[in-house]
Amino acid sequence: MGVKVLKPLTAVDPTTVGDFRLVGRLGHGSMGLVYLGYRSTRPVAVKVVRPQLAEDDYFRRRFAQELEAIRRVGGFHTAALVDADPMAATPWIATQYINAPSLLELLEQHGAVSELGAWWLAAGLADALMHVHSVHLLHRDLKPANVLVASDGIRVIDFGISHVSGSTGLTTASAALGTLAYMAPEQAADSRRASEAADVYSLGATLVHAATGHVPFHAHLAMQRTLDIEPDLAGLPPGLVDLVTHALAFDAEDRPTPQSVLETAMGHLLDFGVPTDAQAYPPLPAAFLAEVLERQATPLEITPELVAPVSLTEPVTPPSFVAPQRAEPDPEPDRWAARWRSRIEGRRSDYGG
Incomplete structure (x- = not known):
């Protein structure tokens, strides 16, 4: 038994995304990396598209589709949407962090x-x-x-x-x-x-x-x-x-x-x-x-x-x-x-x- 360890940011990781300060890596998904971030005192999970995929229109559409899915499903059965910018140079989504x-x-x-x-x-x-x-x-x-x-x-x-x-x-x-x-x-x-x-x-x-x-x-x-x-x-x-x-x-x-x-x-x-x-x-x-x-x-x-x-x-x-x-x-x-x-x-x- 043990508490999940947060991996430190590497030299290639961003330290901020939007208004969020990133403090470590939570893991990775099919299209990007997931970070632990803060804008206030509440932690959020910030998913950022991999840089090599950000210029690909297909993956941008996939990312926008994921954002729409999170918006639709709400927060009772999943992690609630906090903020997002699918149009950023490197698109990102911030959701409620569930420990x-x-x-x-x-x-x-x-x-x-x-x-x-x-x-x-x-x-x-x-x-x-x-x-x-x-x-x-x-x-x-x-x-x-x-x-x-x-x-x-x-x-x-x-x-x-x-x-x-x-x-x-x-x-x-x-x-x-x-x-x-x-x-x-x-x-x-x-x-x-x-x-x-x-x-x-x-x-x-x-x-x-x-x-x-x-x-x-x-x-x-x-x-x-x-x-x-x-x-x-x-x-x-x-x-x-x-x-x-x-x-x-x-x-x-x-x-x-x-x-x-x-x-x-x-x-x-x-x-x-x-x-x-x-x-x-x-x-x-x-x-x-x-x-x-x-x-x-x-x-x-x-x-x-x-x-x-x-x-x-x-x-x-x-x-x-x-x-x-x-x-x-x-x-x-x-x-x-x-x-x-x-x-x-x-x-x-x-x-x-």
Whole structure:
């Protein structure tokens, strides 16, 4: 367990972008570098197009499309937009900085989540996709590396290859944009064929990785992912098999909708006895939750003139949560749970949505 280390700026990195002072590197995306920056006392993530791409009209259009996607999706399920300048000599986007580990980081450090944790992730991811699709977006690269796990829920990030409805389209039939291990076969064949069902496919693949510790497919070429092959579900809890196999159906029309996934996941969470009448910590394994809480409580980088140092005098200990296995329904269920149960009843096998 440990807090993510901020990499120092190098001699070739800018020290300011727009009104933001940059203090270090957070990482890199498909089109540029991401920095930690400040304009006031609140940290932001500043994504800057690589200099060699800034003169390329194609990448400028891609960057503008990503900006439009972030604007549309808002800040509840992802990092909120703070500022941007797509017309600058080197275009940039500043978004809310969320001090949380990615799902991939947690899986690599601590192994697979429990079945209960997987249902929690399924509910959060389905909820996020419902919102993304409602504003006429496709993510097209949903995977553990693009899912941040915070104490109040997940955030889906990196809309760099998302598709904005109504755009002129920046992909070609030969371009399989996305990550092969999580990619729907029709998207691997032609990125222009990606649909909401392709995002659901990626959700299913992400759940496999989360619940087993390994990816469902191994491929080096896009052509390998266009084949109708069985996913590797070794180690997947039996309770998740039905949902996952439907989400990973070869034919897009056979996959569930995000709404169906959400209702199925919520039904299982209610059956597990997850509290629904108040904000609760995620029902994740103790090691996962401790990592999330430590990251949240510890600043990534202390800047004395801007941020008051935070000292953890006590080790971060996650609150205990012991979920009863298939607990009996509360004799007086809260209204929220009752509403969900009434919507879910009779729909658990309705994977058509």
